[in-house]
Amino acid sequence: MIRDNTLVPYENWAKPLVSEVAAIINLLKDNGYDAVQLAKVTGLQPKNINVWTARYKNEPDNLSSIPYPCWCFLCALVGKPNIQSNGDVIEVNVRKVLSYFKPTAFRPNDKFLCPTQEQFSNLIDNENYDSLTTEKLSTVFNWNASNFAHGIKNGSLPFLNWSLIVMTMGIDIQKMILKDLEGDVSID
Incomplete structure (x- = not known):
């Protein structure tokens, strides 16, 4: 479960827990993207993902060190785009x-x-x-x-x-x- 206050614009953002970041990574893994594939297509380094999800099994309620842009990116990859604007998009052709x-x-x-x-x-x-x-x-x-x-x-x-x-x-x-x-x- 991802808390709502992690899915908001930066000024109101609560850092996600390591368990929340791990939930997204695990969802991607469950759908065919292991760490190597994920790194290849996203550019996110496995070592960074490991840091962001460090000790999630033993200490799931620790705050993750994931930066806000990376969190926005991961959320978009699992069907929750534009958390930085409450889901709104910039109108362009x-x-x-x-x-x-x-x-x-x-x-x-x-x-x-x-x-x-x-x-x-x-x-x-x-x-x-x-x-x-x-x-x-x-x-x-x-x-x-x-x-x-x-x-x-x-x-x-x-x-x-x-x-x-x-x-x-x-x-x-x-x-x-x-x-x-x-x-x-x-x-x-």
Whole structure:
């Protein structure tokens, strides 16, 4: 059971318990994604997942050290996207947005090619999308704004950050990333 106060925007967020993070990881494992596969398609390192779920069998009520963006990402992978905005998405013309990027931007981590600064400029810090600024996205996801801007400028934005941006526009990252699910995966 995942507590409701872990599925909220950052300013009201309660860190999940190690047992809650483990529940999500175990749900993904039960549906065909072991630690190696999960690392391959998400870029999340098994050592980090182990730290976030440390001692969950012996001490399930300990708070996890999982960062908020990673928690948002994991929640989206198990059917609970956009907890950072209470489930709301940024209204965009998805077809138009998709046209800004190469198809390789919408693949799992192991096949992902980060968009270029030019491609990002069509979307982020563009007057057409008021909610898609480095400052606003950094606040929403509790990112370091200068690191985020640097990743955009150099075309080196981490896959997780890109996935969360895509998710904010209503694109289903579960379908984008988890191509080999063995069934419907949902924490609801």
